[in-house]
Amino acid sequence: MRHLIRKHLQPLTDRHPALMTMATATAGFIRSIAIKPYHQRHRPRERALWEQYHSLHAVRCQIYREKSAGSHPTIVVAGFVPDATEVIEFQRPILRSHGNIYYLNYPRNGFRQELFEAQLADLIDELAIKGERPVLMGISFGAGLVVDFLRRAPEAVHNRLRGLLLVSPVLCTADLIRPDNQRSGGIRMLESNLRKILKADPQDPEDLNRQLTRARRCFQALFEAGAENRQLTTRHLAIRQRIFDVLEHTSNMGGYERVLALRTFAEPDCSNTIFAGPTLVMLAEDEQSILVPGSPTLNLCHDHHCFRQIFPDGKACRVASQDVDDPVPHASLIFHQHCYNPRLEAWLQKLHNQPLLAVV
Numbered sequence: 031m032r033h034l035i036r037k038h039l040q041p042l043t044d045r046h047p048a049l050m051t052m053a054t055a056t057a058g059f060i061r062s063i064a065i066k067p068y069h070q071r072h073r074p075r076e077r078a079l080w081e082q083y084h085s086l087h088a089v090r091c092q093i094y095r096e097k098s099a100g101s102h103p104t105i106v107v108a109g110f111v112p113d114a115t116e117v118i119e120f121q122r123p124i125l126r127s128h129g130n131i132y133y134l135n136y137p138r139n140g141f142r143q144e145l146f147e148a149q150l151a152d153l154i155d156e157l158a159i160k161g162e163r164p165v166l167m168g169i170s171f172g173a174g175l176v177v178d179f180l181r182r183a184p185e186a187v188h189n190r191l192r193g194l195l196l197v198s199p200v201l202c203t204a205d206l207i208r209p210d211n212q213r214s215g216g217i218r219m220l221e222s223n224l225r226k227i228l229k230a231d232p233q234d235p236e237d238l239n240r241q242l243t244r245a246r247r248c249f250q251a252l253f254e255a256g257a258e259n260r261q262l263t264t265r266h267l268a269i270r271q272r273i274f275d276v277l278e279h280t281s282n283m284g285g286y287e288r289v290l291a292l293r294t295f296a297e298p299d300c301s302n303t304i305f306a307g308p309t310l311v312m313l314a315e316d317e318q319s320i321l322v323p324g325s326p327t328l329n330l331c332h333d334h335h336c337f338r339q340i341f342p343d344g345k346a347c348r349v350a351s352q353d354v355d356d357p358v359p360h361a362s363l364i365f366h367q368h369c370y371n372p373r374l375e376a377w378l379q380k381l382h383n384q385p386l387l388a389v390v
């Protein structure tokens with residue numbers, strides 16, 4: 031049915047592009063009605079840090095909520111771009127069928143990992159007060175933030191989580207950037223840009239602006255490459271507009287400080303458990319288009335013994351398209367939702383039905 035509708039509508043939108051513009055704006059408006067700012071009441075960790083920041087609003091994540099009748103919520107932490115509120119556009123119905131969705135969107139003008147972790151821990155505690163144990167979902171760079179958070183979080187926070195979901199995780203700097211003397215396999219566009227950002231002088235505005243401008247073009251190119259040769263719906267176009275808005279309105283210092291957080295991520299250590307609860311790691315078949323050769327995270331996921339040491343109740347799965355001309359690239363939740371969603375839905379169904387199965 032969707033194919034037939036698209037087949038008949040496409041010629042119309044080609045002749046009248048204003049209709050597509052209007053439909054795109056409408057799609058964005060409908061999303062804004064469903065996803066609203068969430069105002070936490072329980073914020074002790076965040077409040078304890080207030081005095082450390084002169085401009086708290088500049089470095090504080092914005093939290094949004096999408097309501098649901100279910101009792102099993104999900105907290106979403108995205109990669110560099112797009113925002114959490116956009117990256118799971120095509121997974122929202124699945125997550126919403128189980129419970130509320132909470133989105134942590136990064137600040138535009140700065141980033142402080144300590145404050146991010148305080149906000150996340152406070153949100154987990156607030157849901158626990160309501161009697162809810164969320165699934166914590168991290169995507170790409172966001173998965174690294176989540177794992178780094180869990181590495182330091184007390185056991186009480188771990189116990190308040192129902193499960194952990196990592197999509198194309200970037201768990202350390204070495205996943206994206208190799209040492210200067212290791213260049214085998216070619217240099218990836220993102221690797222080159224991130225290396226230059228990390229070497230940039232934050233006290234030199236011209237240098238920082240030059241490197242961040244390159245990075246913005248890089249992320250735009252990555253999205254356009256994913257969109258190439260596809261019939262984009264109004265939802266895709268609305269997300270595209272949001273991605274470009276985020277890139278345009280994120281300051282140089284905001285982007286720089288987020289990239290700097292990569293340096294704090296420790297490489298996976300097989301001798302330490304990070305999270306003992308149910309865990310699903312979803313790896314795309316073409317992770318190598320972004321992750322570098324010798325990526326510690328890819329090595330971890332291919333080493334069953336080491337993986338189970340770090341995630342004792344974990345499972346790593348490969349997400350593939352079965353189409354040699356359209357392999358699934360890194361964290362392609364927007365363009366390859368048909369590949370991700372069945373695995374995601376099956377895992378969540380099993381996770382949330384565990385008590386029922388135990389009773390039966």
